[in-house]
Amino acid sequence: MKDDIRQIKEALTIPEVLARYGHHPKGKATRGGQQLHYLCPFHEEKEASFTVDTDKGEGGLYKCFGCDKGGDVITLVAQLEGVETKEAIRLCREWAGITPAPQKATGTPTRPLEPHGSTQATSTTPAKDTAALYENLEELPAAALKYLEGRGISADTAALGGIRWISKAQAHAHGLPDSYGDRLALPLYLAGKVVQVQARGMWPIGAEDKPPAALNLPEEYGPMDGLAGHLEGRGPVVLCEAPIDALSVLEAFPGISAVAVGGGSGLQERAVTALAGRLVYLLPDHDTAGDGHRAKWKEALEGRATVRDITLPPGQDANDLLQEGKAALHALINKALASRRRELFETGRDYLEEFRRRPEPWPTGLPPVDTGLAGGLLPDHLYVLLGDTGSGKTA
Numbered sequence: 001m002k003d004d005i006r007q008i009k010e011a012l013t014i015p016e017v018l019a020r021y022g023h024h025p026k027g028k029a030t031r032g033g034q035q036l037h038y039l040c041p042f043h044e045e046k047e048a049s050f051t052v053d054t055d056k057g058e059g060g061l062y063k064c065f066g067c068d069k070g071g072d073v074i075t076l077v078a079q080l081e082g083v084e085t086k087e088a089i090r091l092c093r094e095w096a097g098i099t100p101a102p103q104k105a106t107g108t109p110t111r112p113l114e115p116h117g118s119t120q121a122t123s124t125t126p127a128k129d130t131a132a133l134y135e136n137l138e139e140l141p142a143a144a145l146k147y148l149e150g151r152g153i154s155a156d157t158a159a160l161g162g163i164r165w166i167s168k169a170q171a172h173a174h175g176l177p178d179s180y181g182d183r184l185a186l187p188l189y190l191a192g193k194v195v196q197v198q199a200r201g202m203w204p205i206g207a208e209d210k211p212p213a214a215l216n217l218p219e220e221y222g223p224m225d226g227l228a229g230h231l232e233g234r235g236p237v238v239l240c241e242a243p244i245d246a247l248s249v250l251e252a253f254p255g256i257s258a259v260a261v262g263g264g265s266g267l268q269e270r271a272v273t274a275l276a277g278r279l280v281y282l283l284p285d286h287d288t289a290g291d292g293h294r295a296k297w298k299e300a301l302e303g304r305a306t307v308r309d310i311t312l313p314p315g316q317d318a319n320d321l322l323q324e325g326k327a328a329l330h331a332l333i334n335k336a337l338a339s340r341r342r343e344l345f346e347t348g349r350d351y352l353e354e355f356r357r358r359p360e361p362w363p364t365g366l367p368p369v370d371t372g373l374a375g376g377l378l379p380d381h382l383y384v385l386l387g388d389t390g391s392g393k394t395a
Contacts, residue, residue: 037050
């Protein structure tokens with residue numbers, strides 16, 4: 001195990017891992033290019049407080065001076081994926097292309113790792129390669145594009161959501177039942193990688209004499225813990241029940257992130273990790289089931305993300321509203337965003353009012369600093385804080 005860790009740190013750096021998740025350095029590198037600065041992937045911020053020292057230890061070390069997370073490349077993968085260290089090592093080994101060292105035989109057989117959410121003793125690696133299946137799928141045929149157009153989804157939005165086509169021939173080639181053939185393929189992502197696919201038929205949910213409209217790939221392709229739609233690296237996110245609803249939001253409100261939960265109601269741990277630190281707007285269907293989903297999502301995201309509600313007209317989902325016209329759905333989302341802007345304004349106004357009533361001098365709350373400043377900060381003065389890089393100026 002120690003040899004594996006050493007090899008991982010020699011072959012995989014923290015900047016490489018962050019790039020896999022869509023995070024790139026902000027501003028200029030410091031200390032001769034060996035210190036990089038990022039917006040923290042674990043909490044929302046405007047100034048880059050996440051620092052990577054590429055010259056400290058093999059693979060580098062990271063530290064966020066905003067949320068206090070830090071560690072090496074393996075710790076980073078564990079925190080980003082929401083997994084234990086052993087699973088993080090497996091992922092790092094896979095990404096670095098390292099073959100695990102053979103284990104010494106013992107008198108007790110080793111029990112294989114269990115996949116997230118599983119109660120059976122099976123390997124964490126799905127028996128089937130979901131990403132490879134997805135990459136081999138076809139572009140959308142004219143009939144599929146016409147179907148999506150009828151639901152208000154343009155070809156550009158379909159491409160943004162990564163929608164492809166499963167033909168009967170491809171279903172057979174991958175050992176899938178006939179019922180998977182001639183369907184839309186809606187990918188579910190985690191960390192930019194396709195981890196599951198929903199095969200969506202071009203007929204209504206519950207249509208008579210039809211198989212289920214939505215079929216997830218069989219269990220051997222992996223759990224439904226991804227997010228369908230489009231997720232930018234930062235900014236607000238609209239969370240929907242179904243992929244078609246997430247696509248509807250993207251169609252009506254270009255530039256925003258919109259995703260749907262894999263498996264409908266459940267919000268699994270790795271999906272929660274992908275949304276951690278974000279401003280998440282909940283947009284389930286406006287019905288009894290949707291109310292239940294909203295409650296489950298809030299419970300899963302509590303303490304992990306800033307959550308706000310958007311409520312659709314009774315009995316409708318996002319795609320219903322889109323088909324009435326883009327303007328209606330756009331206005332609904334914009335109203336929610338405007339409410340958040342007012343909330344931030346009021347918070348800022350309260351702070352300025354507190355500042356106006358400040359005592360003179362105004363204590364910093366740090367006794368040694370206040371002693372040196374003869375009691376605290378004074379108006380009409382410029383204070384410059386000096387210190388070595390990494391000494392804690394931000395904190």
